[in-house]
Each structure stands twice: as C-alpha cells, then as structure tokens.
Amino acid sequence: MEDKLSVSSKLAYQNKRLRALLEKYKQSHHLQNALIQLSEQASTVAELTLLYPAIHDILQKYVPSKSFYVVLLNQYSQSLELSYFSDEKDGIAVALNQSNSFDEGATGYVFKQGKTTCFTKQQMQDAAAEGLFKALGTPAEHWVGVPVYQEHNIIGVLAAQSYDTKQGYSSQQIQLLEFMSLYLATAIERVKKRELLESEVKIRTRALTQSNDALNLEIEQRKRALQRQQILFKISEIATQxxxxxxxxxxxxxxxxxxxxxxxxxxxxxxxxxxxxxxxxxxxxxxxxxxxxxxxxxxxxxxxxxxxxxxxxxxxxxxxxxxxxxxxxxxxxxxxxxxxxxxxxxxxxxxxxxxxxxxxxxxxxxxxxxxxxxxxxxxxxxxxxxxxxxxxxxxxxxHQELEFRVNEKTKELRQTNLHLQMQIDERKKIEQQLYHDAHHDSLTSLPNRSLFLTQLEKTLQHYQRFPEHHFAVLFIDLDKFKDINDQLGHHAGDQFLINVSELFAQCIREHDLLARLGGDEFVILLTHLTEPQQAEDVANRIIDLMKKPFYLKGESLQSGASIGITYSKKSYTHTDEIIRDADAAMYHAKNSGKNRYELFHPLLTQSIPAQTLKAQHHLDILPMSFRSSEIITLDEQQQSESLFEAFGEHPILGFTSFDILKKFASDKEQHLQVELQLLQRAYAQAITANVAMALVPCSGLLLEEHEFVLFTDTLNKQQGQSQLCLLFDEQEIRHACATQIKNLKTLSQLGYSIGLNNFAKDRCELNLLTDINFDYLLLSSTFSKRVLQQESYDFQLQGVLAITKLKAMKVIAKGPSILNFRALLDKHGLAFFVGKQHALVCSELPEVQATQSL
Incomplete structure (x- = not known):
C-alpha cells in the first residue's frame, strides 16, 4: 500500500513538472512567434501609422489587449505624447484631450520608474490616493505598463488594460509585453528610416521629372526652329528652281x-x-x-x-x-x-x-x-x-517681241547662276578647309595653339564676369618622346603622337578642349569646374593611361606624361599668364621625377635675388596681417562683435596654409618653427588689438609626441589679458592618432581654449564633440549652406546644437553666402555667423542665444 502511494506521488510530481515545462515551451513559442511577426511588420509596413495597429493585432493573439496604447517621448518638448490608442470604453477624443497629462498619470509613473508595473483597479486607486500619480480615464480592472528602451535610454511606455475582472495579466503575458517593448524601438527606427528613404526617392524623382520636362521643351523648341529654317530654305529655292x-x-x-x-x-x-x-x-x-x-x-x-x-x-x-x-x-x-x-x-x-x-x-x-x-x-x-x-x-x-532674246538670256543667266552657285559652294568648301587647317594640327587634327588661345581668352573673359564659373589649364609634356623618335624614326613618333591624342581625348568631357601646341606638348582647357579636384582627376587618368606600354613596329615603348595644372583665379588678366603658370608647374613635375602632375604655386615663378637666398630661407619671413570684420548676431539689440582675421602672409607663398607649409618646408622641424612663430605673432597682434579671445588655426603636427612639448612651452610663455583659442581642423582630428588625441585633451585639461574648425565639411561626426571638450565650434561653409537648402541637414544641425548646448560650446556658422540668409538663422537655431573663412581673432563672444525646439 505504501509502495502504491509512493508511485502515485512520483507520478503526480512528474505530471506537475511536465505541465510546467509545457507552459514554459508554450510561452517561448508565443514569444518567438510574436517577435517574428513584429520583425516582419517592421520590414514591410510603409509608415508608423500602420506599424502600431499591426503590433496591436499581434498582442491580441496572446494577451488581453483590446484596450492598448503606446506613448512615446517627444525629444523636442520632453513630454510624453500619444502615438497609438485603442480602448473599449474611452474614445480617441478622450485620449487626445489627455495627451498632455500622460506625465501625471500611471503611464508617466512607469516612465519615471523605468520598470514594468501592473495594477488592479483597487491598487491603482490606492496609488492615486497616495499621490504617486493621477487617475485618468475610465478605471480599468487590470492595467499593465511596460517601459520602452532604446539602448540604455527610456523613450516611451507600452500599456494594456482590461475592464473584465476575470481577465487579468499573468506573468507569462507580462513577460511577452516586456519582450515586445524591447524590440519596439528598433522596429520604430526601421520604419522611420524607410519613410525617410521613400521621401527622398520621391523628391529626387520629382526633380528628374521636372528636368526631363524642361529638356523636352528645349528639344521641341529647337526642332521647331530647325523646321522653320528648312522651310525658308525650300521657299528660297523656289525663286530659282x-x-x-x-x-x-x-x-x-x-x-x-x-x-x-x-x-x-x-x-x-x-x-x-x-x-x-x-x-x-x-x-x-x-x-x-x-x-x-x-x-x-x-x-x-x-x-x-x-x-x-x-x-x-x-x-x-x-x-x-x-x-x-x-x-x-x-x-x-x-x-x-x-x-x-x-x-x-x-x-x-x-x-x-x-x-x-x-x-x-x-x-x-x-x-x-x-x-x-x-x-x-x-x-x-x-x-x-x-x-x-x-x-x-x-x-x-x-515684251513679247523680245521673247526669244529674253529666253536665251534667261538660259544664260541660269547657267551663270548655277556656275556661280557651284563656285560659291566650292569657295565655301575651300574656306572651311582653310579655316580648319589654320586652327587645327595637321598631324593629330586637334585644335592648335591659335584656336586654343582664342578659346582660353573667351573663357577668361567669361570667368571675369562670372567668378563662380571656374576653369583649369593642364600643360602636358610627354616623357621620353625624343628617345622614341631617335630609336624608331619620326614616322613612328608621329604615329605615337596620334595614339596619345586619342587617349587624351578619352579623359575629358565633350565641352572641354584638348589642343596640341607643337612637338610633344599638349594643353587641356577644363571649364565649368566646381572644385580643383576635378582637374587633378583628369591628370590622374592621363597618367594612368600613359603608364601602360605602347606597341609600335612590334616594339613595346614606355612613355609618360608630366603635367602642370593651374586653376582659375582673379589675378589672371591675360592668357599668357595662365600658359606661363601651367608651363612652370609642368617643368616642376618633370624635374620632380616625371610621369606625375604638379599644381601651380607662386613659388614656382617667383624670382628671389641670390644674396637674399643665401642670407635667409624662404620660410623665414612670415609677417602677420589682420583684417577687420564683424560677427553678426540675430539679436538686433545686441551690438555686433568685433572680429579680426589673422593669417600668415609670405612674400612668395602669399597666404600661408598648412598644406603649403608641408609641401615647401624642407623638414618637419622647420614646419614646426614656422607654426610656433605664427602663433606668437597672432598672440602679439591680439594684444595690440585689445581683444579678449583670439581664434588661431593650428595643424595636427603640434599635437605629435615630441612637438607637443615645444608647443606647450610656447603657450606657457604667453602672458597678458588676451587668451588664445587653438583651432584644429576637423579632418585632421578625425584621422589623428591616439597620441594626438590624448595631447589635444591635455590642452583642455591644462586650461587652454581649443576649437574645432571646418566641422561637417564632408560628414557630420558627433562623437568628436562628445569625446573632446571644445570651447568653439566653427561649422564649415559647405554645411552652413546645405542647412539652408536641405531639410535633412537641419536634423543634423539640431543634433549638433543639442550636444554643444550640453557641452557649453559656442557655435559659429561661416561662409560668404550666408550673409544673405540672416532671416533663416533663427529658425535653425544659429545665433552667430561670419562671412569669412580664414582664421579668426574676435572679442569674447557672449553665450549663444540659439533657439532650439527640444
């Protein structure tokens, strides 16, 4: 009898354990199905208004959730707002009227506590009586609220309630809600990105459609003009034919x-x-x-x-x-x-x-x-x-009596007209051939020097009227061409020039001009350029093609191209100056190893007396010049801030930049000395100008391990009321090594003011602002312009302003065209801007009163 009781108790225990395991596997199965369905909805729905009902449908299969709503945090107003609402008793109007009170109700309580909370009707009344929150809406028999997290930050609350006393929420159902909330933020983010992508696609499609319509209209107008011209020709022919x-x-x-x-x-x-x-x-x-x-x-x-x-x-x-x-x-x-x-x-x-x-x-x-x-x-x-x-x-x-003579004369005139027409046609052909021969190279059929200079003169005059339409000239000299002529003869050399001219033509656009000046010298005129890099891209393509071997008379020949590039600038007044500078850059490329390109710089043509060269190096004299300007604020009652530009000006190099210093300084030590000298002079000028803060550009070289010691020694020697803000270029800091980043942070820890220049020129990296304590942030002119043109960049700007406000950074927008858009600055939250792009020395800026809708 006792054995039977023992066996019965064991079976009862095993049955209980099996039921628990079954419930556990059933719960896991429910969780898995719910998450799979949520992932599918996040991948398929086109907008958020469709995502929330889909989530509600998924929950109703496993949880009593006929009354269900989602509340999310508005990042701008920092209040909880209703995103989705469905209730058995309260209509949508009730929820909307109470949308501003979620912070005070049970939903706000869960958001503040940051953990799942479940109430019965009596528990909720007791909690409301204790003052933990206010009772809002129709009281529910059972209520559960689950916080929604994005990474480690809570962004909202997912809530379900039941008006049936018998229909409560089990621990498994609450666990399912918690799992759904974990993946809800990711699903919302995916749908938002899809909405943004579809919006951008629609905008671009609309722009392309408008462009095509304009193009079709222009084509139609040209067809109509050509048709009319042909009709006139036909009618004119009737008179004689x-x-x-x-x-x-x-x-x-x-x-x-x-x-x-x-x-x-x-x-x-x-x-x-x-x-x-x-x-x-x-x-x-x-x-x-x-x-x-x-x-x-x-x-x-x-x-x-x-x-x-x-x-x-x-x-x-x-x-x-x-x-x-x-x-x-x-x-x-x-x-x-x-x-x-x-x-x-x-x-x-x-x-x-x-x-x-x-x-x-x-x-x-x-x-x-x-x-x-x-x-x-x-x-x-x-x-x-x-x-x-x-x-x-x-x-x-x-004159009927003279009909015969008139007819004879008419025949003669017709013959004469035909003969004259033939002579005219022949003369036109001869004139066209003469014009072609006079303006084209007889060997390669490329435009010659005369035609190239004529076109260059027109391009220069156009640029003087429209300075934004840039151009560039590439002067090309073939390497080892004399060896080809000497080894294979002039006939092979001519064939080589023809092949090269065909290759060069493949590297430029239809509206660009390729010409042969004579011998093995070619020139290219590039127009409608938006940036100098485009000219360098053409040069790289030519150099890559010339690296490949040529085959003439069964022999493999290796040549190359030395290229000099000069870019349009306001100082050019004559085509001879442009050809001269491009030629000088070409000779510099040839003397630097051939089969490469060089950009023109005044150093290449500047003549310096020999005695001066012996006495001093060309980087020894670096006077500092300042120009007065203004920094504008949107507060019209606030006076404009005094602003100065400080930049080194060399008698040969002109306005110095760190790229030029790297190129022409003989070694790193000399580069460092020049920068420290510029720093000292900027400090002296700032004191003379009686300004409290001087913004001076610095290169990443000063942050390297050995140079940083000299740099800090120089800074420690500066005394006076003025302070230096050391501006470092964002691109250099982005690619800086660990030692440079450490030294940059050390500057801030030592109490020196530092700033980030040209921020978001090509991309917006917010981690730079969070990792390093900058005092000033100068937005690049490219980003400032795009903020005014594209809404997506305004979103990036709001993120930047949010971080800079927390970090107490001063934000300055810059760019020459930004002065025309003062009325828009308040909308975007920018209070300071400057129309210059050089280094700045300005008086102490007040705190930025930027309007931010956070």
Missing part, C-alpha cells in the same frame, strides 16, 4: 503640306487697281477651280482688308455673317461648308498682293494657333517669291 508660276504654286503647296493640313488649298491674287480677285491655283475636293470675282465681303476679302491672318471656325463664321462683316452671294451646301478655315495675306513692300488659304471639311482637321503662326511665318517668304515671279511674268508679257 521653279520653271514658271504654275510650278511655283505646286512647290508652295508641297511645302505647306509639310507644315499643316493642306489637302484643300488655294492661292488668290488681288489687283487693287481693277478690284478683282483671281485664283491661279486651287486644289479642293469639291471645286476643280474657282472663277475670278470682284472684291466683295467673303473670307478672302476679310484677310486682304485686315492684312492679318484669319482663323475661322463655325462659331466665328456665324458671328461674322450675323454682324455683316461677311456676306454670301448664294447659299452654300452644308457638306461643302468649311468646318475650319485658315487664310494668310501675301504682303510685300507694295502691299497685299493676295492670300494663301487652307481649309478642311467635315471636321477632318481643326486648325490651331500654331498652324496660324506657321502659315503667317511662311506667307511673307512666299509673297516675295510670287512677287518676283509676277514681275517677271509682267515683263515677259510687255
């Missing part, structure tokens, strides 16, 4: 057929002295010919009297007849009445000599304003041709 008036009428009819509907056409002539209208040419589906008549009140007379083209449809015809302007001598059968009539006067210097008429019956064609415009356009040329023919005919009739 038509045998007689009948032939001229027939040819005119053929031309009109190419313009518009002309199955029914007649040409009428008007004799003002006799008052008669004749119809020498008539093609009509109802009339074989039209008899002459006296001037009366018909459609034709209306065209002649008004001397204007007339377009008549049935409605206008009725009005003309009712007003008495047009009168019919006899009724016209309905089937023979024109449903669309178009007549144009034939006007000459002596007046109207007739008219040209096209008409359609039974609505086979409806003439439009375009038809009217075209007929008017050609009628003047036709009138001139017919006037000539009529005069010739009158002369022929008045």
């Amino acid at each position: 038509a045998k007689n008036l009948d032939d001229a009428y027939f040819k005119i009819h053929e031309i009109i057929k190419t313009i518009t509907y002309a199955e029914n056409l007649y040409i009428a002539l008007y004799d003002k002295e006799t008052g008669w209208i004749s119809f020498p040419y008539c093609v009509d589906e109802f009339k074989e010919n039209t008899q002459p008549r006296r001037f009366a009140k018909g459609y034709s007379e209306l065209v002649i009297s008004t001397e204007e083209t007339q377009l008549i449809h049935p409605c206008r015809a009725k009005e003309l007849i009712e007003s008495g302007v047009v009168q019919r001598s006899a009724p016209v059968p309905k089937e023979q009445m024109a449903t669309s009539w178009l007549g144009a006067p034939l006007k000459t210097a002596q007046g109207v000599i007739g008219l040209l008429v096209c008409q359609a019956y039974d609505n086979k064609h409806i003439f439009s304003r375009d038809d009217c415009e075209l007929i008017t356009f050609v009628s003047h040329q036709i009138a001139a041709v017919l006037q000539t023919k009529l005069v010739n005919q009158a002369i022929a009739k008045s």
